[in-house]
Each structure stands twice: as C-alpha cells, then as structure tokens.
Amino acid sequence: MSGWCMPMASRFPTACGCSIAMSPARPMLWPIRRARATALLMFSDRLVHALKGLDVGDTDSVRRFKRTIRASFEGFLRFTHR
Secondary structure, X not given: OOOOOOOHHHEEEOOOOOEEEOOOOOXXXXXXXHHHHHHHHHHXXXXXXXXXXXXXXXXXXXXXHHHHHHHHHHHHHHHHHO
16 A cells, blocks of 8 residues: 555644645554654754844844854764664
8 A cells, every 4th residue: 555545544644735645555664654753843942942042233142143053963873863
C-alpha cells in the first residue's frame, strides 16, 4: 500500500500542514520523524526569541544575541551529528 492510497486515519498532520503517512511496513518510524520535526521547530523558536531581543544599538544586547546564536548553533550541530 503506497502513501497516496492510505486512508486518512493513518496519516498524521505536521506543523507545515502536510501529512506524514504511516507505512504498514515501518510503523515505528513516524514517531522518530515527528520528534525530529519537533526538535527543529524548537530550534526555530529559539532563534526567533533571540532575534526579538536584539537591539543593534545596545552592545549588551548584541553580546547576548551572539551568545544565544552560538549556543543554538552548537546545539543544532549536536542534533544533526546524532
């Protein structure tokens, strides 16, 4: 059974609005995909939060922004290296 022919009950919506089809041959892979997508959304939220707190004219704000971005990048690299 291909992903296009599956009934809607076995499809799971993602944050972008598309859906992930749960394959009958590999039913345990969708939670892993879902967890990875959730982790990427969390990284995105951290970057948005860092950008909202940035004031280019304030040197302390720029330092905090740089630290936050570096920490976020480090976490992202650890995440993708797993």
